[in-house]
Amino acid sequence: xxxNSIDSLLRETRRFAPAEDFSSxxxxxxxxxxxxxxxxxxxxxxxxxxxxxxxSPFTETLDWSNPPFAKWFADGSINVAYNCLDRHVIAxxxxxxxxxxxxxxxxxxxxxxxxxxxEVKKAANLLTSLGVQQGDRVAIYLPVIPEAVIAMLAVARIxxxxxxxxGGFSSESLRSRIDDASAKLVITADGxxxxxxxxxxxxxxxxxxxxxxxxxxxxxxxQRGHNDVEWTEGRDLWWHDEIVAxxxxxxxxxxxxxxxxxxLYTSGTTGKPKGILHTSGGYLTQVAFTHKHVFDLHPxxxxxxxxxxxxxxTGHSYVVYGPLANGATQVLYEGxxxxxxxxxxWEIVQKYGVTIFYTAPTAIxxxxxxxxxxxxxxxxxxxxxxxxxxxxxxPEAWIWYRDIIGGGETPIVDTWWQTETxxxxxxALPGLTTLKPGSAQVPIPGIKIDILGEDGTRVDPxxxxxxxxxxxxxxxxxxxxxxxxxxxxxxxxxxxxxEKYKYFAGDGAHVDTDGDIVLLGRVDDVMNVSGHRLSTQExxxxxxxxxxxAEAAVVGAEDEATGQAVVAFVIIKSNQQDxxxxxxxxxxxxxxxxxxxxxxxxxRQVFIVAELPKTRSGKIMRRLLQDVAEGREIGDxxxxxxxxVMQIISDKLK
Ligand code: WTA
Numbered sequence: 001x002x003x004n005s006i007d008s009l010l011r012e013t014r015r016f017a018p019a020e021d022f023s024s025x026x027x028x029x030x031x032x033x034x035x036x037x038x039x040x041x042x043x044x045x046x047x048x049x050x051x052x053x054x055x056s057p058f059t060e061t062l063d064w065s066n067p068p069f070a071k072w073f074a075d076g077s078i079n080v081a082y083n084c085l086d087r088h089v090i091a092x093x094x095x096x097x098x099x100x101x102x103x104x105x106x107x108x109x110x111x112x113x114x115x116x117x118x119e120v121k122k123a124a125n126l127l128t129s130l131g132v133q134q135g136d137r138v139a140i141y142l143p144v145i146p147e148a149v150i151a152m153l154a155v156a157r158i159x160x161x162x163x164x165x166x167g168g169f170s171s172e173s174l175r176s177r178i179d180d181a182s183a184k185l186v187i188t189a190d191g192x193x194x195x196x197x198x199x200x201x202x203x204x205x206x207x208x209x210x211x212x213x214x215x216x217x218x219x220x221x222x223q224r225g226h227n228d229v230e231w232t233e234g235r236d237l238w239w240h241d242e243i244v245a246x247x248x249x250x251x252x253x254x255x256x257x258x259x260x261x262x263x264l265y266t267s268g269t270t271g272k273p274k275g276i277l278h279t280s281g282g283y284l285t286q287v288a289f290t291h292k293h294v295f296d297l298h299p300x301x302x303x304x305x306x307x308x309x310x311x312x313x314t315g316h317s318y319v320v321y322g323p324l325a326n327g328a329t330q331v332l333y334e335g336x337x338x339x340x341x342x343x344x345x346w347e348i349v350q351k352y353g354v355t356i357f358y359t360a361p362t363a364i365x366x367x368x369x370x371x372x373x374x375x376x377x378x379x380x381x382x383x384x385x386x387x388x389x390x391x392x393x394x395p396e397a398w399i400w401y402r403d404i405i406g407g408g409e410t411p412i413v414d415t416w417w418q419t420e421t422x423x424x425x426x427x428a429l430p431g432l433t434t435l436k437p438g439s440a441q442v443p444i445p446g447i448k449i450d451i452l453g454e455d456g457t458r459v460d461p462x463x464x465x466x467x468x469x470x471x472x473x474x475x476x477x478x479x480x481x482x483x484x485x486x487x488x489x490x491x492x493x494x495x496x497x498x499e500k501y502k503y504f505a506g507d508g509a510h511v512d513t514d515g516d517i518v519l520l521g522r523v524d525d526v527m528n529v530s531g532h533r534l535s536t537q538e539x540x541x542x543x544x545x546x547x548x549x550a551e552a553a554v555v556g557a558e559d560e561a562t563g564q565a566v567v568a569f570v571i572i573k574s575n576q577q578d579x580x581x582x583x584x585x586x587x588x589x590x591x592x593x594x595x596x597x598x599x600x601x602x603x604r605q606v607f608i609v610a611e612l613p614k615t616r617s618g619k620i621m622r623r624l625l626q627d628v629a630e631g632r633e634i635g636d637x638x639x640x641x642x643x644x645v646m647q648i649i650s651d652k653l654k
Contacts, residue, residue: 012395012437015436016402016434016435016436017435018411018430018431018432018433018434019409019411022296022430023431025298026296026431027292027293028296028429028431028432032432032445033445035445036446037445040446040471043445043446044062044285044286044474045073047285047446048061048072048281048285048474051288051292051326052078052281052288053078053083054077054254055077055082056076056077057076058073058074058075058076058257059076060073062472064472067472067492067500068487068488068491068503069478069479070472070476070478071257071258072257072258072285072472072474073257073281073285073474074256074258076256077255077257078254078255078280078281078284079157079253079254080153080261080280080284081124081153081252082157083284084153084320084321084324085113085117085120085153085324086117086252088113089113091327093113094114094117095112095114096113096300096327096329097111097112097113097329098112098116098330099111099146099330099331100329100331100332101145101331101332101333102331102332102334102335103145103193103334103335104194104196104334104339105193105335116149116153116324120150120153120154120157120250121157121248121250122247122248123150123151123153123154123246124154124157125246125247125250126246127154129242130185130218131184132155132158132160133159133160134158134255135159135160135161136184136185137161137163137181137182137184137263138161138184138185138186138187139162139163139164139174139177139178139181139186139187140152140155140162140163140165140187140188141174141186141205142188142189142192142310143189143191143194144309144310144315144332144334145189145222145224145332145334146332147187147239148164148310149310149319149320149324149332151187152164152262152310152320153320155262156261156262156280157252159255159259161181161260161262162261162262163178163181163183163262163265163275164264164311164315165177165265165311166311167201167309167311168309168311168599168600169311169598170204170594170596171204171205171207171208172207172208172595172596172597173273173596174205174207174208175208175209175214176272176273177265177273177275178208178215178216179215180265180482181263181275183214183215183216184215184218185216185217185218185219186205186208186209186218186219186220187219187220187222187239188201188202188204188219188220189202189222189223189224189225190202190223190225190226190227191227192224193225193334193335194335194339195339196339196340198225199225200225200227200229201225202219203229203230205219206232216235218235218236218237219236220237220238220242221236221237222239223239256280257279257281257282258279258282259279260278260478261278261279261280261283262278262316263275263276263277263481264278264312264313264316264419266313266419266420266533267526267533267538268535269490269506269525269526269535270537270538271535271540272538273535274486274490275483276419276480276481277477277478277479277481278478279478281474282473283422283423283474283475284325285474285475286474286475287318287325287422287423287475288322288325289444289446290322290424291317291322291323291325291326291328293429293444293445294413294428294444295385295387295413295430296385296429296430296431297326297328299327299328299329301355302329302355303329303355303356304323304328304329304355304358305331305333305349305352305356305357306318306319306330306359306387307333307337307345307357307358307359307360308358308360308389312419312532313417313419313422314389314390322423331354333345333348337367342374343375343377346375346377349378349383350378350379350382353382354382355382355385356383356384356386357385357386357405358386358387359388360389360390360391360530360531361388361391361394361397361531361563362530364388364397364400364401366561367405368396368397372400372404375405380405380406380407383406383407385410385430386406386410386413387413388413389417389531390528390530390532391521391531391563392414392438392519392520394438395437398414398437398438399437411428411430412435413427413429413435414427414428414438415427415440416507416517418506419533420505421469421473421475421477421505422475422476423474424444425444425447425469425473426440426442426443426444426517426519427440427441427442427444428442429445436514436516439512439517439519440516440517440518441516441517442515442517443517446473447469449467449469449470449517450468451464451467451510451511452465452466452468452495452499453465453466454466456495461510461511461512462510462512464508465508465509465510466505467505467507467508468495468502468503469502469503469505476503477491490504491503506523506524506526507519507520507521508521525622527564528556529556529559529563529564529565529566529600529601530561530562532600534556534566534600534601536553536622538597538601539566539568539601540553542592542596542597542601543568543606545592546589546592548572548579548585548589549571549572549589550571551570551571551612552568552569552571553568553625554568554569554622555567555625557604557626557629557630559604565605566593566601566602566603566604567604567625568589568593568603568605568606569607569609569612569625569649570585570607570608570609571608571610571612572585572608585606586605586608590602590603590606605629607649609652610652611642611648611649612625612645613637613640613649615639618641621640624637625649628649628653634647634650
């Protein structure tokens with residue numbers, strides 16, 4: 001199995017202490033854990049002052065008087081974009097490259113901090129001229145191009161709130177996100193490059209706005225794909241036409257530290273994605289802190305590359321806000337790892353001399369499958385640190401990553417965190433920690449993690465339990481957009497007093513005999529497919545929205561390449577059963593999910609079945625379906641209303 005199993009991890013004995021020259025040159029002081037432990041809240045106050053520029057200083061660090069609604073640095077004011085841009089220019093680093101952009105089709109751009117600051121100032125003026133004000137929501141639906149970064153920072157600069165929607169999401173998913181946030185403006189592109197082709201984005205926006213009831217006043221369109229687009233006069237504007245007329249001067253104003261910065265939708269256990277809300281001062285403090293120490297960032301010399309799309313939280317925190325707040329030089333890449341050839345990523349590492357590389361285990365596993373001969377054609381000797389995020393990285397992949405990509409020498413940081421946590425929560429610090437494959441290891445300084453049983457009592461090592469964050473942290477989500485009840489219910493209602501206000505992450509974990517935290521996957525109905533979060537219920541809703549479907553059940557089945565894969569079991573309505581063969585119905589429904597949610601949610605398999613396994617109270621037993629999907633012996637069926645159902649299903653699928 002590609003993800004962690006306790007057995008294989010218990011046998012994992014390899015340890016990698018930091019190399020002496022790495023430690024002695026590390027940006028992280030050896031006493032950092034002690035300092036944070038002595039005065040946790042004071043540590044975050046010092047960090048916020050040290051790493052960020054405050055327009056007006058804060059006097060109060062944490063207000064936790066009304067849990068679970070936290071306020072950090074509340075009486076201070078800050079401008080997030082100023083911290084990512086202007087101050088680096090003022091400090092004399094305007095000529096430093098901020099972005100080396102690689103388009104998938106071979107287009108490139110090299111953008112310094114001075115240039116990026118200038119572009120964001122113009123874009124901020126453009127947003128203001130379109131009537132966008134502090135607190136207004138702007139939806140961003142773009143490929144990974146410099147304008148995505150510029151747009152996010154311009155929104156932040158004027159105190160508005162962005163909601164970035166991953167370009168792979170369907171028109172339907174985009175519409176629900178635009179509507180939920182009541183966005184005033186959408187920023188998109190004609191199209192972007194992916195797998196050697198232009199994929200249309202503007203058309204999806206047109207579809208999302210087609211019913212005419214939306215709050216969107218304008219659609220700003222970046223020209224990227226040069227594909228044909230339809231145009232709604234008065235509503236649609238070309239970015240390049242508008243931006244040229246804008247003043248290059250724009251003064252950044254301070255906003256209160258709790259001013260909302262962005263909403264990012266993510267899958268939960270119910271059908272409807274939730275809008276995770278992050279605010280300014282605390283978020284920026286923790287992303288800057290973790291980006292500096294987890295990646296041992298030396299901004300003068302490092303070239304950093306995080307492969308995430310800006311549409312995910314990793315792109316927000318470790319492509320846009322963390323690296324730019326720290327004045328890093330980074331690579332931004334638009335496309336897929338294997339276009340136009342399987343060595344594309346490694347060619348980019350070689351071309352720019354990338355020193356720090358951050359990606360997901362699913363990518364590593366697919367490179368492993370292709371073989372070492374591809375990366376070995378490139379000079380990867382510039383790499384000095386590797387990172388992993390999104391799902392557990394199994395020891396085999398960890399070792400391969402270190403040996404083949406890292407030349408057998410680079411440390412690897414396995415970073416655990418979530419859209420909700422905003423920033424890295426559990427990770428080694430490479431200058432200090434002895435690394436161990438298969439474990440995310442330890443909470444970062446200033447973060448308190450516990451493993452609890454279902455009843456809220458602490459579980460003793462090495463037993464498994466539920467991962468909780470026991471104390472509020474600066475970059476924690478501040479709520480779910482428009483839904484405070486769901487916020488409380490999802491994250492803060494698992495345990496009763498006195499453990500009530502411990503944050504329930506939804507992950508299982510255990511602490512091993514070395515005191516390291518080992519993640520064991522989700523304990524809820526959230527799947528992790530290629531490091532992307534998907535909800536079983538959301539996909540079930542998409543399936544039953546098709547007229548031929550009577551009932552559907554979805555499970556996440558182990559998959560060697562993607563960690564988990566979506567497998568669906570569907571009952572076709574009786575009057576539809578003769579209309580097509582099972583193979584046709586299955587193909588049709590896979591496509592339908594892709595249209596409803598996006599290609600990432602397309603099931604690997606759709607099995608057409610006559611019955612679903614249900615308990616006497618009517619609850620579908622997904623566990624049994626998972627056994628079938630994973631080709632295992634079927635587990636205990638005694639609680640089923642009809643115990644023969646599973647036999648019928650598995651016989652049929654054989
Ligand atoms: C999983 C991505 C094990 C976990 C930043 C979490 C991980 C979910 C790791 C959040 C890791 C992320 N080891 N599991 N290093 N990193 N996860 O919101 O289940 O897209 O709850 O944030 O990914 O996914 P999200």
